[in-house]
Amino acid sequence: MALKAALVITGIxxxxxxIYGADVAVSKASEQGFIPFDHKIRGMGLGAPAMILPIIGFFISRKEPSKVLGAMLIASGILILVGGAAFLSMAPTADAAARNPLSEAGPLFAVGxxxxxxxxxKIRK
Structure with missing residues (x-):
């Protein structure tokens, strides 16, 4: 039962x-993505749960071996790393000139x- 729940929340x-990556890609091509929120709300609503849910999924099923869940955790981590790399490669905007992109992308790399x-x-278990 715990493994099924872990698979579902990691899939979510x-x-x-x-969805977050697609919205960011669309927002770079036009003024706004298909989700009508700014980058802070989008990050809190889509990005934060996407970083927390796989970790919860691992710990609720820690005693059960699962190669599928392990692969999903790795895929989630890779998507987060790709998002962090894409963030670093973007040209800074006028309002973001004073920010340090590496300090903002660092937590993404750590979580990924x-x-x-x-x-x-999970795969080795």
Whole structure:
């Protein structure tokens, strides 16, 4: 039962990451993405749950081995790493000139690497 719940919430996380990435890609091509929120709300509504849910999924099913869940955790971590790399590669805007992009993308890389490590642990079990 816990494994099924972990698979569902990790699948939801992957879906949120894909929607988030698609919305950011659309918003770069036009003025606004298909979700009518600014980047802060989009990050809190889609990005934060997408980073937390796979970790919860790992810990609620920590005693049950699952290669599928491990692969999903790795996929989620890779999507987060790709998002962080895309954030670093974007040209800074006028209002973001004073911010340090590396300090903002650093937590993304840490969470992505942590999820990949959890996925590898889940596969090895």
């Amino acid at each position: 996380s992957i879906a949120l990451l894909v 690497a942590f999820q990949i490590a959890l996925g590898a642990l």
